[in-house]
Amino acid sequence: MSINGAAYIVGAFEHPTRKAEGQSVAQLHAEVAYGALQDAGLSKDDVDGFFCTSAAPGLGPINMADYMGLTKLRHVDSTDMGGCSYVMHVGHAAQAIREGRCNVALITLAGRPRAEGMATGTVPRSWAPNIPDDPFEIPMARTVVTSYAMVAQRHMHQYGTTSEQLAWIKVAASQHAQHNPHAMLPKPVTVEDVVNSPMVADPLHRLDCCVISDGGGALIVTRPEIAKSLKRPLVKVLGCAEATKNQAAGGIDLSYSAARASGAAAFAEAKVKASDIQYASIYDSFTITVLMQLEDLGFCEKGQGGKFVADGNLISGVGKLPFNTDGGGLCNNHPANRGGMTKVIEAVRQLRGEAHAKVQVPGCKLALANGIGGLLGHRHGAATLIMERE
């Protein structure tokens, strides 16, 4: 059964903070939830479905439901697939709504790694106890940046991709970020700025990496009858799919991502193709992350990502595929080290015609949001969401 047309996104809110020195993680969850409900024209007691991840404080959804006073819940889902979880949650919410398990789904994300001084990307980290791969990888200094860097190195070797081509992704994000008053890095940069910034992990430079920020966001997903009774523009869920990609018992192939599978399934459900998409939110933990997803989603052929992103092709009003018009993780924010939420939010803004005037895609009817969660060079998940302005 398809979720095409089963649900609409009626509320979206991005927390304006980038360094939350005055709020706890729980308070941030409450603030984004309230913001999204206000945006939708709904209230707390309308919420009967709640979605979060292990980034939310507590045991699954239980503690945050208690903190926020969500007393009407009859469907919960705390499936965690890292940063792409919130893209996936929209699909899960649409499934639950289609099945009659809930009417109004609230999805929240919040965190404060910046205020807490977390070494997000450069220190080996374990997700939890008893993970079977940890003993073989933590001693080898498996970090977020080294995992993604090995993918970039392999892409360059296999397809001839260059640092200058990857830099164009950051350049495009910075062109958009200059119009976002909340962006952490609002200053436009050049290809030279990127390739001359310090090398962090070959071939990724400092400006190939996303920011570390606090904040969060929330979404409200509901059934068609309720969506049509509200005053907000109608953003219909056309398709959503998820996938994981493994080390394959030692047969790991770094040339593609799980977005190949999630994208194909989401496009099939949405009954559209990559060339129909007018705006794309593409998870940008690193520049290479974007390049891999663009290829795997079919925006260009495998190995041609470098040529595709060059010369401003991702800049709104300039290129063929406007992406991350809020500045993305590379320039705007990456709340709680999980960028999937803001990817959906900016796509919703574009479909509503509420992006900044300088980056708004004229007549934007069809948008995509894609996320990658976990470590691209080790094991990861992907989620693809396709939405339509009705």
Added chain:
Amino acid sequence: MATMSANRAIPAPKEDPTTKPFWDAARAGKFLIGLCKDTGKHFWYPRGCSPYTLSNNVELVEAKGTGTIYSFTVMRSKEPHAPAYVELDEGPRVFTNIVDCDLDALKIGQKVKVVFKPTEEGGAPVPMFTPA
């Protein structure tokens, strides 16, 4: 300009009941990999099931300890080090580090051989690789 790999402090691998034989062999200088006895195929990392059939008909076997670099990076920290995937002659690609060499001279496809490196607090040594 050369960047020599640092002798960084390596955290001890946390041993569990399933993989203890792997670490015991490492203490004796032997590099073991998984073998699925249902299919005859090798696998990495060692585990208590076959990732090909899910049965527990698996054993640890000694690898030759030679292979080629499939991909790598150089972490440009105060203690430069090179996380990498090495494709073993037996087939599996192993996440490891390339050590005891000029990290600026590393290349994909380069031949390497295993070398065990001591870990902190008397932990088991871990298999890393150096140019052959």
